Amino acid sequence: MDDVFKALADASRRDLLDRLHARNGQSLSELCDGLAMTRQAVTKHLSILEAANLVATVKHGREKLHYLNPVPIHQIGERWIKKFERGRMAALSELKRKLEERDD
Amino acid sequence: MTKPEFVYVTYIRTTPEKLWQALTDAEFTRQYWMNCTLRSDWKVGSKMTMERDGKVMNECTVTQSEPPYRLAFDWLSVFDDEMRKEKPSRVSYLIEPHGDIVKLTVTHQNFAEGSATLPSISFGWPMVLASLKSYLETGQALPPDLSARTSCEAA
Numbered sequence: 303m304d305d306v307f308k309a310l311a312d313a314s315r316r317d318l319l320d321r322l323h324a325r326n327g328q329s330l331s332e333l334c335d336g337l338a339m340t341r342q343a344v345t346k347h348l349s350i351l352e353a354a355n356l357v358a359t360v361k362h363g364r365e366k367l368h369y370l371n372p373v374p375i376h377q378i379g380e381r382w383i384k385k386f387e388r389g390r391m392a393a394l395s396e397l398k399r400k401l402e403e404r405d406d
Numbered sequence: 407m408t409k410p411e412f413v414y415v416t417y418i419r420t421t422p423e424k425l426w427q428a429l430t431d432a433e434f435t436r437q438y439w440m441n442c443t444l445r446s447d448w449k450v451g452s453k454m455t456m457e458r459d460g461k462v463m464n465e466c467t468v469t470q471s472e473p474p475y476r477l478a479f480d481w482l483s484v485f486d487d488e489m490r491k492e493k494p495s496r497v498s499y500l501i502e503p504h505g506d507i508v509k510l511t512v513t514h515q516n517f518a519e520g521s522a523t524l525p526s527i528s529f530g531w532p533m534v535l536a537s538l539k540s541y542l543e544t545g546q547a548l549p550p551d552l553s554a555r556t557s558c559e560a561a
Contacts, residue, residue: 327409358415360513369413376532377539380548 309354426474438547
């Protein structure tokens with residue numbers, strides 16, 4: 303579990319997870335696209351995320367594709383969130399989201 | 407085969423044989439799969455049903471069976487009229503020993519265009535896999551998420 307927290311304690315790595323959350327199954331080149339990071343830096347961040355099991359990879363043809371793997375995050379939630387708290391927490395998250403929504 | 411829509415990985419302190427049993431034994435599956443029971447003889451071409459409270463939620467067909475390492479089936483959700491009309495999607499399990507732990511990779515792919523089944527899948531699998539890991543390592547499954555009505559339907 304230490305690996306998961308260490309991996310998440312970095313804004314660039316969270317950014318990579320956000321990109322996979324928006325679109326799952328991307329190659330290294332796709333993930334690098336539009337990022338202000340070198341390919342080497344992205345590769346390094348991805349290997350840390352993969353070691354923490356937050357990113358899963360599969361070979362698809364000649365490409366290696368990266369997927370957001372939420373299983374460890376689910377395990378963290380299960381450790382501290384009680385079954386009956388989940389509904390209230392979801393309601394609070396939704397309330398926060400609504401209140402903080404910008405008027406576009 | 408299109409690129410997979412979902413890939414999930416979990417590492418479990420167990421053996422490939424025990425994991426295979428947990429994935430395929432009806433009584434085992436009911437323990438951790440949010441009250442869902444999976445029934446099949448797990449031979450290629452055989453039917454596999456996923457039922458809860460005696461009602462079949464998903465009808466599957468086994469497409470690959472190489473115990474204790476590879477298992478795949480075509481998945482059709484039948485509890486919803488829209489989903490029932492879709493072409494089946496494909497679930498694959500890959501079991502790889504890594505020293506004294508086992509890596510389980512679950513791939514779910516080949517969803518129909520605009521699939522109604524797909525959105526419900528994304529939170530079901532992490533829940534089931536976290537529960538499976540807990541069950542094999544501690545003997546305790548995670549409690550079924552009562553707020554997640556679709557936990558069985560989804561995955």
